Amino acid sequence: MTDEKARLAELREQIDRIDRQIMDLISARARCAQEVANVKLAANPGQDVVFYRPEREAQVLRRIKDSNPGPLPDEEMARLFREIMSACLALEKPMHIAFLGPVGTFTQAAALKHFGHSVISVPLPAIDAVFREVESGAAHYGVVPVENSTEGMINHTLDMFMSSPLKICGEVQLRIHHHLLVSPKHRDEAITRIYSHQQSFAQCRQWLDTHRYGIERVTVSSNAEAARRAAEEPGAAAIAGDMAAELYGLEKLANCIEDRPDNTTRFLIIGRETVPPSGHDKSSILVSMRNKPGALYQLLEPFHRHGVSLTRIETRPSPSGTWAYVFYIDFEGHMEDDVIREVLSEVEAEAVELKRLGSYPIGVL
Numbered sequence: 230m231t232d233e234k235a236r237l238a239e240l241r242e243q244i245d246r247i248d249r250q251i252m253d254l255i256s257a258r259a260r261c262a263q264e265v266a267n268v269k270l271a272a273n274p275g276q277d278v279v280f281y282r283p284e285r286e287a288q289v290l291r292r293i294k295d296s297n298p299g300p301l302p303d304e305e306m307a308r309l310f311r312e313i314m315s316a317c318l319a320l321e322k323p324m325h326i327a328f329l330g331p332v333g334t335f336t337q338a339a340a341l342k343h344f345g346h347s348v349i350s351v352p353l354p355a356i357d358a359v360f361r362e363v364e365s366g367a368a369h370y371g372v373v374p375v376e377n378s379t380e381g382m383i384n385h386t387l388d389m390f391m392s393s394p395l396k397i398c399g400e401v402q403l404r405i406h407h408h409l410l411v412s413p414k415h416r417d418e419a420i421t422r423i424y425s426h427q428q429s430f431a432q433c434r435q436w437l438d439t440h441r442y443g444i445e446r447v448t449v450s451s452n453a454e455a456a457r458r459a460a461e462e463p464g465a466a467a468i469a470g471d472m473a474a475e476l477y478g479l480e481k482l483a484n485c486i487e488d489r490p491d492n493t494t495r496f497l498i499i500g501r502e503t504v505p506p507s508g509h510d511k512s513s514i515l516v517s518m519r520n521k522p523g524a525l526y527q528l529l530e531p532f533h534r535h536g537v538s539l540t541r542i543e544t545r546p547s548p549s550g551t552w553a554y555v556f557y558i559d560f561e562g563h564m565e566d567d568v569i570r571e572v573l574s575e576v577e578a579e580a581v582e583l584k585r586l587g588s589y590p591i592g593v594l
Contacts, residue, residue: 255313262317280321281369283399283498284507286314287590291509294593307594308342315345327351327359327368333453333473335405339496340372342594343401354450356385360393363499370398371499377405378493379432382543386497387557390515391548396587397513399498401594407433407452407487409441410467410479412460422447424455425468433468436486453477495592504589510563511540513586516556516576517547524579528556531575535568537561563588 269278293310294303301309318324326344329336330352340350351368353359359371373389376382407429411420422445423437430437430446437446449455452469453476459467460477467479474481518524532539540559547553562569564585577583 258313259317259320263320266321279502280318281324283504284510284590287399287507287509287593289314290593304594311342311594312345312347315347319347324348324369325351325367327353327362327371329356329359329373329451330354331451331453333456333469333476334451335403335470335472335494336372336374336496338470338472339374339401339403339494342403343372343399343496343498344370356383357389360389360395360499363395363501364393366501369500371395372401372496373499374494375497376495376541377428377432378491379487379489380428382557384545387543387545390557390584390586391545391555393499395499395501396503397497397589398500398502398504398587399589400511400592401496401498402493402592403496405432405487405492405494406470406485407468407492408470408474408481409483409486410456410459410469410474411465411482413478413480415463415465416480418464420444420466421464423466423468424449424458426450426452426455429455429468432492433486433488435488436483440483440486498589503587506563506565506588507590509591510588511559511561511591512564512569512588513557513559514573514576515582515584515586516558517549517553517581517583518556518579519581520553525556527579528576531572532560535572537568537572561591 266278266280269280290307290310293307297303297306324344326340326348328334328340328350331354332352334352337350337352340348351362353362356373359373362368363371373386374383375386409423420441423441424447427448429452430448449458452467453473455467456469456473456477456479459465460479466482467473468486469479473479516528518528529539538561540561541557543557545555545557547555564570564573565588573583573585
């Protein structure tokens with residue numbers, strides 16, 4: 230045996246030994262997670278016990294990233310632990326996660342990134358349907374898009390919070406990469422039309438004008454639907470992501486055609502429970518102010534005076550009257566923090582209505 234073969238055999242034996250150790254440790258962790266579930270069940274007999282703790286998982290993932298020794302990147306190490314936690318949680322009761330469908334959308338990718346692949350993902354046709362599924366208890370949580378770095382806020386999501394009792398329980402940011410996709414069996418045919426969602430067309434407008442100018446652009450309900458049509462129709466292409474391409478067996482004619490390389494969409498996790506502090510949190514509120522001079526100043530001044538950082542402020546028409554408006558505000562901190570309590574107390578004193586949408590861990594992955 231040559232020195233190379235001998236060294237490789239030695240390394241492979243070492244890898245096999247480490248794999249067995251990893252498997253033993255994962256199994257030990259799973260048994261420990263089961264014991265946690267047993268303790269909760271024993272302490273709450275006959276009740277619907279909540280096993281998923283968003284703040285606890287965020288703390289674990291932050292600790293993993295902070296203590297990662299390498300050589301794997303922090304994000305990759307945290308992603309591996311995300312899947313381990315997902316599988317351990319599913320031993321007791323797999324969670325049902327509703328998302329804006331159909332299967333193969335970026336929203337499903339965001340749901341799997343946040344919850345791991347051991348959940349049962351439930352595609353629904355509209356954002357309001359996701360809210361209803363969670364409100365009814367048919368799904369444990371829902372995932373809906375709320376803003377894109379290129380195209381701004383998703384107004385339908387913001388408007389749903391005006392009437393829904395649901396809380397925001399988490400957030401996840403997903404880098405959005407769009408590809409021009411075709412079916413392998415139609416690869417040699419001239420493209421006569423391109424299918425995609427209107428948001429994707431907007432995010433790829435410059436590339437399309439430069440490289441596919443004059444080709445018909447057909448708006449459909451989702452990128453997954455675009456991929457489905459491209460898989461079936463000669464002369465058709467789709468703009469969609471990796472998940473849709475894999476689902477429908479499409480090939481990439483062009484990679485990453487989004488106009489901005491940092492194109493990112495933020496998604497919200499919606500649920501029925503409030504989330505305790507995790508140590509690094511964000512909060513969201515809806516505020517309706519009296520229609521008078523200086524109303525916006527009165528709304529924002531307490532945040533400035535108490536040193537609370539705003540991360541988003543958006544205005545939406547109020548359903549209560551013409552030319553009345555509601556402010557959607559994201560800010561750093563948890564509503565149980567003393568300074569946040571004081572700020573919201575001052576805002577509430579001046580507001581017509583203040584609705585607390587929830588506090589939740591800032592996205593880790």
